[in-house]
Amino acid sequence: MARSLLRRLAGPRELDLRWTSARLDPIAAPESYISAILRDDHCDGSQLRPLVSLANQVVERAIDQPLRLLRERHAADSVFVWPGQHYRLLASIVEVLKPRTIIEIGTFNGASALALLENLPAAGHLVTFDIVPCFQVDRTLLRAEDLDGERLIPVTADLHRGEVFEAYADLLRTADLIFIDGPKDGQFESGLMSGLGRLGLAAGTPLVFDDIRLWNMLHFWHTLDLPKLDLTGFGHFTGTGLALWQEQHS
Template structure:
C-alpha cells in the first residue's frame, strides 16, 4: 500500500541521501538470491534508520529481525566507535550472507549475530541498550517490547517497523488475522505505556519511534 502518490514518493526519495555503495551491493544481492526481498528496509528507510542512529549515537544496539543485515548496517553507521550491535534472526540460512556484508563493513567485529528464538535470546544478553529496532514476527511485538523495556537506558529509543501493516490497521479486522490483531494491540500499548513517549510516522509501512523516559 502506497501512503504517498508515486510522483511525490519519488521526489522524497530523490531528495534524500543515497544509500552507500556497500548497501547497494547488499540490496542487489538480496533481490537476486533471497526469498521475500521486500522485507529489506531499502534505501530510503535505511537512510532514516541511519539518521536516527547518528542523532542518538548509541553505544549498544539491539535488532530483532536481521533478515540480510541491511538495517543493522544502517544503524551501525551512527554507533559509537566502541559500540556493539546485537542482531537476532531465526533463519540460520541467512547467517553467512549477513556475515559477508558485516565483514565488508568497517564495524564487522562489533556486530554480534544470534540465531534462534528472540524471546529466549533477549533475556540472555546482559546489556543496557540505547537503540532497539523491532522488525520480526508481528504476533510477538508486544512480547519483544516487554522484554526490552527494562533493558533500555533512559533516553533510549525503540523503533518498531511495519506498524501500519499495509493499511490493515484501519480496515475491518478479520478474526483469523493474528498479525493485524497483534499490531493493533501493540500500537495501543506504545501509545499508552507511561514509560515511553511515542510518535508513529507514516514512513513506508509505518515506523514507530518510542523514547524511553
C-alpha cells in the first residue's frame, strides 16, 4: 500500500531522494549511490550451468591478478581494490577465455582496456570504442606506444547510430568477449542488444556489463533476456553483470 501511494504521489516526476541519500552519510563509504533490490525470475536455472562454471573460474583467479600494466601507469589506488572494482575480474576473464578478439564499448581513460590487455593472447587484439578520442580524455592511462601493432585498436565512433553500427558489423560479429561500459542512458544498451541480434553474434559469446546496479541500468539488466549472473560482489561496487549470448536472441 505504501509503495502504491508513493507512486501516486510521485506521478511522472522523479522522486527527490536527497533525504534517502543523506541516510548513507553515516556509513562513511568512499562512494555511495541509491539503487534497488529487484527479484528476477526471468532465467531458467538450467541455463545457468555454463555461466556459473565460467564465473567460478573467473572469480577464483581474480584475486591473484597483478594488473602490471595499470601499476606501471600509476593508476589510482582504488583501481586495485578487489572486490569493489572490476579490473581484476576483467583481467581474469581474459585469462580464462583466451579470446582472440575483445570488443570494449566505453574507453574513457583506458583503465579497463589495460586490464583487458593484461592477459590477452599474443595473437589477440582489443578494439575499444568511444565517442571521444582516447588521447583527448583528461589523464588517460593510454600511451602512443600502446597503438603499435594491433593489440589495442581505439575507435572513435558512436555505435548508437545505425549506419555506424553496420559499418563495424563484421568486426563485432567476430567478438569472443564484449565488455559494455556505455552511456547508461536508458537507450544505448537496449539498442546495442538489438543490433547484436541482427548481426548474428555467436551463441555463447560472453558479455560483461558495467554499472548494472546504477539507477539508470536497473530496468535494462532486469529485463535482459539472456542467461545472466550478477557478480557485483566480485566486481564493481556499482554492479558487474555477466551474460551469455543466445541464438534465439538474434
